Amino acid sequence: MSKLKMPVGNTNFAEIRESGYYYVDKTELIDQLINNIHAKVTLITRPRRFGKTLNMSMLDCFFDIRKDSKKLFEGLKISDKIKLCNEWMNQYPTIFVSLKDVGGSTYVQAFDQLKAIISELYKNYLYISEKIPDSDDMKKYTMIKSETAGEAELTNSLLFLSKLMYEYYKKPVIVLIDEYDVPMAKGSSNDYYRQITDIMRSMLSKVLKDNPYLKIAVLTGCLRIAKESIFTGLNNPYVDSTASISLYEYFGFTDEEMDKLLHDTKLSDYKRILKKWYDGYRFGDKDIYCPWDVLNYISDLQNKPGIAPKNYWANTSGNEIIKEYLDSGMDLSDDLEKLLRGEYIEKTINEEITYENLTSTEENFWSVLYMTGYLTSVPEEHFVSILDLSEEDENKVGIKTTKLRLVNLEIKDLFASTIAKWFNESIVKDERTELINALWSGDADKLTKIITSYLACTISYYDYNENFYHAFLAGMFSGIKFYMVKSNTESGNGRADIIIKNKRNLRAAIFEVKAVKNLADISSKCDEALKQIEENQYAQPLIDEEGLDVISYGITFYKKRCLVKKA
Numbered sequence: 094m095s096k097l098k099m100p101v102g103n104t105n106f107a108e109i110r111e112s113g114y115y116y117v118d119k120t121e122l123i124d125q126l127i128n129n130i131h132a133k134v135t136l137i138t139r140p141r142r143f144g145k146t147l148n149m150s151m152l153d154c155f156f157d158i159r160k161d162s163k164k165l166f167e168g169l170k171i172s173d174k175i176k177l178c179n180e181w182m183n184q185y186p187t188i189f190v191s192l193k194d195v196g197g198s199t200y201v202q203a204f205d206q207l208k209a210i211i212s213e214l215y216k217n218y219l220y221i222s223e224k225i226p227d228s229d230d231m232k233k234y235t236m237i238k239s240e241t242a243g244e245a246e247l248t249n250s251l252l253f254l255s256k257l258m259y260e261y262y263k264k265p266v267i268v269l270i271d272e273y274d275v276p277m278a279k280g281s282s283n284d285y286y287r288q289i290t291d292i293m294r295s296m297l298s299k300v301l302k303d304n305p306y307l308k309i310a311v312l313t314g315c316l317r318i319a320k321e322s323i324f325t326g327l328n329n330p331y332v333d334s335t336a337s338i339s340l341y342e343y344f345g346f347t348d349e350e351m352d353k354l355l356h357d358t359k360l361s362d363y364k365r366i367l368k369k370w371y372d373g374y375r376f377g378d379k380d381i382y383c384p385w386d387v388l389n390y391i392s393d394l395q396n397k398p399g400i401a402p403k404n405y406w407a408n409t410s411g412n413e414i415i416k417e418y419l420d421s422g423m424d425l426s427d428d429l430e431k432l433l434r435g436e437y438i439e440k441t442i443n444e445e446i447t448y449e450n451l452t453s454t455e456e457n458f459w460s461v462l463y464m465t466g467y468l469t470s471v472p473e474e475h476f477v478s479i480l481d482l483s484e485e486d487e488n489k490v491g492i493k494t495t496k497l498r499l500v501n502l503e504i505k506d507l508f509a510s511t512i513a514k515w516f517n518e519s520i521v522k523d524e525r526t527e528l529i530n531a532l533w534s535g536d537a538d539k540l541t542k543i544i545t546s547y548l549a550c551t552i553s554y555y556d557y558n559e560n561f562y563h564a565f566l567a568g569m570f571s572g573i574k575f576y577m578v579k580s581n582t583e584s585g586n587g588r589a590d591i592i593i594k595n596k597r598n599l600r601a602a603i604f605e606v607k608a609v610k611n612l613a614d615i616s617s618k619c620d621e622a623l624k625q626i627e628e629n630q631y632a633q634p635l636i637d638e639e640g641l642d643v644i645s646y647g648i649t650f651y652k653k654r655c656l657v658k659k660a
Contacts, residue, residue, distance in 0.1 A: 096358075096395045097115045097357060097358055097395070098112070098113055098114045098115060099114070099115055099388045099389075099391055099392040099395070100114040100115065100116070100147075100388065101385075101388050101389055101392050103147075104146040104147045104150055105147075105150055106147060106150040106151040106153075106154050106165070107150070107154055107162075107165055109147075110165045111165070115354070115357070116169075117346060117350050117354065117384070118169050118170050119144065119147075119148055119151065119343045119344075120151065120155075120166060120169045120170050120171035120172075121170045121171060121343070122148060122151075122152070122340065122343040123151075123152065123155055123171050123174075123177070123181070124171060124174055124177060125339065125340060125343070126152075126309070126311065127177060127181060127309075128177070129339065130331050130333075130339065130340075132309070132329075132330065132331035133307065133309060133310065133330075134301050134309070134310045134311075134312070134330040134331070135309070135310070135311045135312070135330065135331045135332075135333065136273075136311075136312045136313075136314070136317065136330050136331070136332045136333070137311065137312070137313045137314075137332075137333045137340060137344070138313070138314055138315060138316060138317045138332070138333070138334045138335065138464065139313070139315070139335065139344045139345075139376075139466075140315060140335070140374070140383075140464070140465050140466025141315060141465070141466065142383060142384070142385035142386075142406060143344045143345045143374075143381075143383065143384060143385070143466075144343075144344050144345065144384050145271065145272070145313040145314075145344060146191065146193075146271050146272070146313075148313075148343065148344065149189065149191075149269050149271045149311070149313060150189075152189075152267075152269055152311060153187055153189040153269055154166075155171070155181070155182055155183070156181065156182075156183070156184070156185050156187045156267045157183060157185075157186075157187040157189070158183055158184060158185055158186050158187065158262060158264070159183075159186075159187075160183050161183060162182060162183055163178075163182065163183075166178070166182070184264075185264055185265065185266065185267045185308055186258040186259070186261070186262045186264060186265075186266045186267070187266070187267045187268075187269065188214070188251065188254060188255060188258070188266060188267070188268045188269065189269040189271075190210065190211070190214050190251070190269070190270055190271070191210075191270075191271040191272055192207075192210065192270065192271065192272050192273055192275050192276055193271065193272040193275050194206055194210065194275075195207045195210065195275055195276040195279065195289075196275065196276065196278075196279030196283075197279065197283070198283050199283065199285065200280070200285035200288045200289060203276060203279060203280065203283075203285065203289050204244075204247075204289075204292070205240075207247065207276065207292070208237075208240045208242060208247060209240060211237060211242075211247060211250045211251075212237065212238055212239065212240045214254070215234065215237050215238040215250075215254065216238060218254065218257070218258070219238075221257050221258065221261045222234050222235075222238075222257075224260075224261055225257065230253075230257070233246060233253060234253075234257070237250050237253075244292060247292070247296070248292055248295035248296045248299060249296075249299055250296070251268065251296060251297075251299070251300035252299040252300045252304060252306075255268065255300060255304060255306040255307060256306050258306070259306035264308075265306055265307060265308035266306050266307060266308055267308050267309055267310070267311075268300055268301070268307060268309075268310040268311075269310070269311050269312075270297075270310070270311075270312045270313075271312075271313050272313065272314055272315075273293075273297070273312045273313065273314045274314035274315060274316050274318055274323075274448075275314070276289045276292075276293050277289060277290055277293060277318060277323070277448045278315075278316075278448055280448065281448035281449065281451060286448055286449050287449070290323065290448075290449070293323060294323050294324075297312075297323065297324065298324065301324075301330070315464065315465055316446065316448075316461070316464055316465070317332055317334055317444050317445055317446075317464070318445075318446070318447060318448065332444075334444055334464065335374075335375070335376050335377075335463070335464060335469075336376075336377070336442075336444065336470070337376075337377055338377035338378060339377075341376035341377035341378075341379050341381065342376075342379065342381075344376065344381070345374060345376065345381035345382055345383060345384055346381065346382040346383075346384050346387055347379065347381060347382075348372075348380065348382075350382075351364065351367065351372075351382055351387070352364070354387070354391070355367075355391075358391055358394075358395065360391060360394055360395075363390075363394060366402055367382070367387060367390065367402070368382075369501060369502050370386065370390075370402040370501055370502045370503050371383050371386040371387055371390065371402075371501060371503060372501060373469055373500040373501040374466060374469050374500055375469040375470045375472065378472065383406060383466075383503075385405060385406060386405045386406055386503060389405040390402055390403075390405070402502075402503075404503050404506050404507055404510075405503075406466075406503055406504070406507065407503075407506075407507045407510075407511060423455055423458065424550070425455070425458065426550060426551065426552050428459075429508070429552050430552055432468070432497075432498065432499050432508065433499070433505065433508055433509060433552070435498075435499075435505075436498070437471050437496045437497060437498040438459075438496070438497050438498075439494045439495070439496050439497070440456065440459040440460075440494060440495060440497055441456055441459075441493075441494050441495070442456075442459065442460050442463055442494075442495045443456055443457060443460045444460065444464065446460060446461070459497060462497075463495070463497060466500065466504075467499070467500070467504055467507070467508070468497040468498065468499060468500065469497070469498060469499075469500045470495050470496060470497060471496035471497065471498050525569075525573065527539070527543060528540075528543050528569065528570075529573070531543060532593070532602055532644070533595075533598075533600060533602075533644070535644055535659050537646065537657045537658050537659040538657075540646070540648075540657040541655060541656055541657045544566070544569070544648070544655050544657065545653070545654055545655050547569060548565065548650075548653045548654070548655060549653050551565060557608065557650070557652050558608060559606060559607070559608040559650075562606055562608055562650040562655075563580065563581075563590055563591070563606050564580075566590075566591055566604060566606060566648065567580050567591055570591075570593050575595060575596070575597045576593060576594065576595055577593070577594040577595075577596070578591065578592075578593050578594075579591070579592045579593075579594070587625075587629040587631070589603050589604075589605065589626070589631040590604055590605050590606040591603070591604035591606065592604075592631075592635070594635075594639075594641065596639075596641070599640060599641050599642060600641055600642045600643070600644070601632075601635045601639075601641040601642070601643050601644075602643070602644045602645075602646065603626055603631050603632055603635075603643060603644070603645045603646065604646050604647075604648050605622035605623070605625050605626050605631075605645075605646070605647050605648070606622070606648055606649075606650070607619065607621065607622045607647070607648070607649045607650070608649070608650045608651070609649055609650070609651050610651075611651070612651045612654070614649075614651075615649045615650075615651050615654070615656045616649075616656060618647075618649040619647040619648065619649040619656050619657070619658045620647065620658065621647070622647030622648065622649065622658075623645065623646075623647035623658060623660050625647075626645045626647070626660060627645075627660065631645070632645055644659065644660075645659070645660035646658065646659055646660070647660075
């Protein structure tokens, strides 16, 4: 096996090229931005971990007038565009700033972090400050650099810096802003959305709208925030989202790039596994692999051939947005179950939303899942030209729905282990006094009613098999103070499915869990469960060794119905 250096977590283009890391060539993005997009301002939205920051670092290396990047781009596709390279490579003053760390639990913390990031940006241009002739401008520069600037100076900081750079170089400025929407996402999660949005709207509109010093600007983020919320007054920015067809191949790995990567690492035998786990993101009309997952798995395979794939994507950042929806009270269980069964759902996607109204509608929920990479579109079987539509069908084009499915096995695993868990937990956060009272009073009818009501609202992600019901029942009783819940514990002559102990009151409850395929069998199977408890003496060790009073229950499930019987 040829062991190559995978740039896992490294988003610094120059370091990757200089240190011999494997690089999947995305440099033709430069040509696309200059010669095909033709936009003053371009916004690119993609899910997290799809190479946005690395591409922005690459653009910075290519454009920045302070650098000599010819060697970095040798052998890469863009180097074949000789005229373009002569006109653009290291020919323009460039501002490159990432807003990924602007956040915190309060607005003050977020504002301080924004000040610190802009301060560091200004420190990169100290040489320019030596040539500032105007004393007021020098005072303003010093305030921003020293983190003593107020809101007015901070919102003007990128425009002001572009002015200073223009005056110094006598050339218009290129502005690159990475993760532009993170401050708004953090503000939405921590109740300072409007304050931070006011700051970001002012800062971005000043540097992007009618800025006489601007050559071009590129922004990246996860979501396309509604124009009226953040890009007020900005004239026609070009937006390239996951649904766009222009730049699909420059974020994530195409099938051809995967073949080359696997050939170079001599891991082509793993193509089928990689495809199932990490492919399936549909950008435009093409399927794309998540580069973060691919590089992590290949790195692991090089260190330990044959190792199984795992979920690398789940813990790369918080999933606060999704959890907010699950806590909002919307009944999404039927659609989520369909997705977990491998089916698709059909929804209207809104690509222009605001973080302020993120959880206000079900449409926004599915839109967020789509744009952040949990869901992808199902390809249309047959393309129909707009010219072939009837006049009646033409009128429906503007309200087109999208067929959505889970992207791949990794995302299905994430749903099953995380999102479904959150959903189920949100149900049992309710007052459980009735449940506990019914448990210890031996009220099997009440237990049947309560458990069925919980079950009706939850999500089945194991297709209603016994494992699902087992985990569901254990989860209902987990986390209660002074309670110990054990699953499949060795007891008596076999394994009791669920044992619930309350040692403070010297008592325990045993559940034997069964699942049936026919509703007619639900009662007889419950009797069978009770007989199993008795014959295998599951209660005896709890009575003899721990001195506990024991109540035994048989419980049988059929889809989203249950029956509880007491011994």
